[in-house]
Amino acid sequence: MLPATVRYRWRRQAAGYAFTGPALLILAAFLLYPIGYSVWLSLHEWDGYTPRWGPFVGLENYRALVADEVFWRAALNSIVFVIVRTPLEVGLGFLLALLLNRRLAARSLLRTLFFVPVVMSLIVVTIIFQRVYEPNTGLLNTVLHAVGLGAWAHPWLGDPATALPAVIAVSVWKNVGFSLVILLAGLQGLPQDVMEAARVDGANAWQLTRRVITPLMRPILALTALLSIIGGLKVFDLVFIMTRGGPTYSTEVLATMLYREAFELNHMGVASAVAVILVAVVLSIARIQALVLRESREIEAA
Amino acid sequence: MSTVVAASVARSRRVVGRRARLGHGAVWAVLLGALALSLAPGLYMVSLSLMDNPQLFAGRLVPVPPHPENYPRAWVASNIGRLYWNSVYVSTVSMVVTVAISAMAGYGLGRLRFAGRGLVYGIVLVGLTIPLQIALIPLFINLRTLGLINTPLALIGPYTAFGLAFGTYIMKGFFQGLPRELEEAARLDGAGEFRIFARVMLPLTRPALATVATFLFLQNWNEFLFALTFVTEGRMRTLPTGIYALLSSEFYGNYPILAASLVLFSVPVLVLYFLFQQQFIEGLTAGALKH
Numbered sequence: 108m109l110p111a112t113v114r115y116r117w118r119r120q121a122a123g124y125a126f127t128g129p130a131l132l133i134l135a136a137f138l139l140y141p142i143g144y145s146v147w148l149s150l151h152e153w154d155g156y157t158p159r160w161g162p163f164v165g166l167e168n169y170r171a172l173v174a175d176e177v178f179w180r181a182a183l184n185s186i187v188f189v190i191v192r193t194p195l196e197v198g199l200g201f202l203l204a205l206l207l208n209r210r211l212a213a214r215s216l217l218r219t220l221f222f223v224p225v226v227m228s229l230i231v232v233t234i235i236f237q238r239v240y241e242p243n244t245g246l247l248n249t250v251l252h253a254v255g256l257g258a259w260a261h262p263w264l265g266d267p268a269t270a271l272p273a274v275i276a277v278s279v280w281k282n283v284g285f286s287l288v289i290l291l292a293g294l295q296g297l298p299q300d301v302m303e304a305a306r307v308d309g310a311n312a313w314q315l316t317r318r319v320i321t322p323l324m325r326p327i328l329a330l331t332a333l334l335s336i337i338g339g340l341k342v343f344d345l346v347f348i349m350t351r352g353g354p355t356y357s358t359e360v361l362a363t364m365l366y367r368e369a370f371e372l373n374h375m376g377v378a379s380a381v382a383v384i385l386v387a388v389v390l391s392i393a394r395i396q397a398l399v400l401r402e403s404r405e406i407e408a409a
Numbered sequence: 410m411s412t413v414v415a416a417s418v419a420r421s422r423r424v425v426g427r428r429a430r431l432g433h434g435a436v437w438a439v440l441l442g443a444l445a446l447s448l449a450p451g452l453y454m455v456s457l458s459l460m461d462n463p464q465l466f467a468g469r470l471v472p473v474p475p476h477p478e479n480y481p482r483a484w485v486a487s488n489i490g491r492l493y494w495n496s497v498y499v500s501t502v503s504m505v506v507t508v509a510i511s512a513m514a515g516y517g518l519g520r521l522r523f524a525g526r527g528l529v530y531g532i533v534l535v536g537l538t539i540p541l542q543i544a545l546i547p548l549f550i551n552l553r554t555l556g557l558i559n560t561p562l563a564l565i566g567p568y569t570a571f572g573l574a575f576g577t578y579i580m581k582g583f584f585q586g587l588p589r590e591l592e593e594a595a596r597l598d599g600a601g602e603f604r605i606f607a608r609v610m611l612p613l614t615r616p617a618l619a620t621v622a623t624f625l626f627l628q629n630w631n632e633f634l635f636a637l638t639f640v641t642e643g644r645m646r647t648l649p650t651g652i653y654a655l656l657s658s659e660f661y662g663n664y665p666i667l668a669a670s671l672v673l674f675s676v677p678v679l680v681l682y683f684l685f686q687q688q689f690i691e692g693l694t695a696g697a698l699k700h
Contacts, residue, residue, distance in 0.1 A: 122602040123523025130514035130573055131529055137570030138536050141547035148546065155550070203443055206436050217440060219686050224447055226682045226689060228631045230649040231671045234656065235454045238664065244468040246453050280447065288690055289697045312432070334697055341540040344633040348653060362542050369546050370638065379546055386543045393538040 142386070149379035156373070168380040178381070180356045181364040188275055188360060189339040195279045196335050197328060200286025205316060207287070208294040218291065222284040229281065233348040236277045240264045267357035270350055274358050278345055282338070286331050293327035294320070333396040340389050361385045451675075458483075458668035465664055476665065483669035491644065492651035493677075499561055499647055500629035503568035507576050508622050512614065514573070515580025516606050520592070530581070536574030537696070541634065544571075549638055563639035564647070568632065572625040579624075579695055583617035584610065623685075623692030630678065648674050 149168055153160040172178040203221065207214055224232065239246040242262040251260045263273040297320065305319045321328075343362035346352060352359035352367065359367075361381055369378035457465065458479055459472035484490070517523075518530050548567055549558075557563045587610060595609045636650045646654065652674055655667055682689045 118602070119521060120523045123517050123521040123526060125602075126513045126517030126521060126606070127526075127529050129510045130577055131532070133510065133570050133573055134532050134536055137544060137548070137567060138539065138574075139532070141544035142539075144547035144550075145543055155546075199443075203440070206440055209436075211436075217444065218690075219683070220444055221447055222686075222690055223451065223679070223682070225693060226627070226678060227451065227675060228649060228678070230631070230633055230652055231454075231675050232450070234652070234667070234671060235450045238457065238668075239450055239453065244466055246449070246470070249468045249470065280450070284447065285694065288694050292694070330697060337538055341542070343542070344649075348656070362540070365542055365545070366634075366638075369549075375546055375550075382540075382543045382546065385540055389538060389540050390535070 145379045145382050145386075148375055149377075149383050151376050153375040154373040155369070155375040160375070164376065168376045169384075171377060172380055172384075177356055177359060177364065181352075181359040181361050181381075184271060184358060185340055185342075185360045187271060188278070188342060189336050191272070191275050192278050192282075192339050193332050193335040195275075196282050196286050197290075197331050199279070199283045200331065201290050201324075201328065203283070203287045204290035204294055205320070207291055218288065221287055224281050225284045225288075227281075229344045230348060232277065232281055233345050236273075236280075237264070237349055240273055264350055265354060267354050270354060270357045274346055274349055277349070278339070278342065281345075282335065286335070289331050290324070290327065293324055297323050329396065329399060333393070336392055336396075337389055340385065340392070454668050454671055457665055458672045460665045462663065462665065479665050479669040480673070483666045483673060486666055487651065487655055487670040487673075488643075489648075489651070489670060489673050492646060492648045492674075495561070495645060495651075496630055496647040496649075499564045499568065500626050502561070503565045503572065503629050504622055504625040506565070506569045507572040507625050508618060510569070511573050511576025511621065512580050512611060512618065513606070514577040515582075516584050516610060518577065519581040519584030520587075520610070521602075533574050533577045533581075536571075537578055541567075541571050545634065545638060548635070552639055557639075559640055559642040559645050561645070564629075564632075564636060567635050567639070568625075568629045572628060575628075575696055576621045576625060579617055579621050580614065583614050587613055619688060620692045620695045623688050624695060627678070627689075627693065 148160060150163060150165060151160045152162055152164045152167070207217060211217070240263040242248060242260070242265065247263065248260040251257060261269060263269050301319060301323070302315065305315050310319065341362060342360060343366070346358050346360055346363050347366065350358040352363040362385065365378050365381040365385065368374045368381060453470070456470060456472050459475040459477060460469060461476050461479075464472060514529075514533075518526060518533070544567070552558050552563045552566075557566075591609055591613075592605055595605045600608070631649060632647075633649045633653070636647050637653070640646055640650065643651075643654065652670055655670060
């Protein structure tokens with residue numbers, strides 16, 4: 108007979124595994140195993156149809172990617188997507204949050220309405236914007252003609268030069284409300300005594316925003332940016348439905364390339380290599396940002 | 410002394426007040442401009458859904474006269490009743506299973522000490538950020554081998570799994586914040602671990618459960634990539650891929666019908682949103698705010 112304390116401790120261990128076991132099993136089957144499988148497939152050549160994967164080719168799929176112009180195009184587009192989208196999303200969200208963070212009639216109604224695009228399905232949003240950008244009778248060109256800017260009317264999605272910016276604009280439109288709500292919650296959580304003290308010292312609204320509010324908001328701004336960066340790297344639906352990566356790969360991103368390689372070209376090995384690269388990039392950014400956030404929290408605490 | 414401070418505060422408030430009035434107009438102008446931009450595309454969709462093709466091709470913005478008959482036609486043409494049912498079924502089943510499993514896992518991670526807890530939590534955190542594209546090809550191959558392509562299970566399994574990290578993360582945070590006393594009182598009464606969880610702790614987490622359920626339901630409801638890849642047969646499609654399929658069907662030529670289908674797709678969620686705004690906003694931002 109074991110002593111009671113040992114039995115008790117053993118029971119607690121068992122309880123821990125019993126409670127987390129189901130989740131762990133599912134995560135192992137749907138997350139860990141696919142990661143391993145993807146890495147494995149990325150080292151093989153396979154069309155996806157023969158019952159077993161094809162020959163082991165080592166890093167050949169990765170080498171093929173490095174030599175593939177489309178891959179670099181997709182990688183560059185993913186980077187541009189993130190670099191343009193994140194500052195706009197966080198910046199505009201912050202601006203609107205600052206404007207809403209005051210005693211304003213209908214503030215809560217405004218917040219609700221600004222959040223509508225976030226709730227809307229991305230598929231719906233994408234199909235609407237396809238129509239907005241339609242060159243002849245779409246909303247954007249119609250409005251441009253109506254206000255005398257007809258010279259600016261443009262086949263937005265048909266021109267490789269404007270397709271990516273047009274897609275990014277939709278992404279920003281869809282997500283500004285999300286940043287807005289997070290940042291507004293952050294603003295409302297700021298210590299009111301600090302703000303009041305700055306006001307008593309004669310700080311005007313601009314000084315207050317720049318010198319007091321923005322530094323206090325830095326951790327939550329960084330967090331919002333992190334979510335936007337990771338979301339931007341994962342983007343698939345929007346590009347796939349709106350342009351399918353075209354015209355001439357001008358909007359191809361890593362996720363659409365992966366889909367094309369796997370399910371249109373039957374290059375399972377190459378597609379898996381793209382997936383592995385995508386995951387490596389996302390996880391390293393998450394890691395970097397986690398470190399930055401921890402640092403900023405430590406500075407704050409000090 | 411305090412009257413001096415009070416006077417200066419009052420004075421600075423008056424100055425701020427005057428400037429605020431001046432700035433008030435500008436603030437409203439920016440806010441209303443932004444609001445118009447964020448609502449215009451949705452209103453445009455509604456407007457298109459009430460046009461006929463000649464009005465559309467004339468570049469009209471307002472449907473005069475309106476063509477409400479587009480709606481019954483869209484309902485039939487897109488077989489949207491079937492799509493609703495598939496979406497409700499897949500989204501709800503996955504959501505319920507995920508909530509149950511992540512409540513347990515959250516309790517285990519948040520309140521029990523056991524060897525390997527850090528590792529389990531690490532896997533959950535990876536699951537929180539990892540792009541689901543990594544699982545696309547392996548899952549497709551395995552689902553095909555198991556003969557599950559074009560069945561509800563092809564979506565219920567992956568949706569359950571990919572909501573689990575989020576659910577567990579939120580539930581862990583919530584369980585951690587509950588007071589110890591309750592648990593200890595129940596333990597002294599001789600309650601077992603599962604009884605404590607189910608009878609004492611779980612009822613206290615209702616707000617967190619609602620948040621997680623809202624988030625997961627919407628995520629499943631809108632999911633596109635898995636649905637596109639694992640369900641290719643028209644009858645089994647969910648709303649997002651069902652609507653997407655309309656793009657390549659004969660209805661693409663009839664945009665108003667497509668727009669009416671989009672409105673039919675969006676209305677239930679938007680109605681629920683306006684009824685339960687707080688719940689929706691909390692659900693969708695919970696991952697960002699609960700830190």
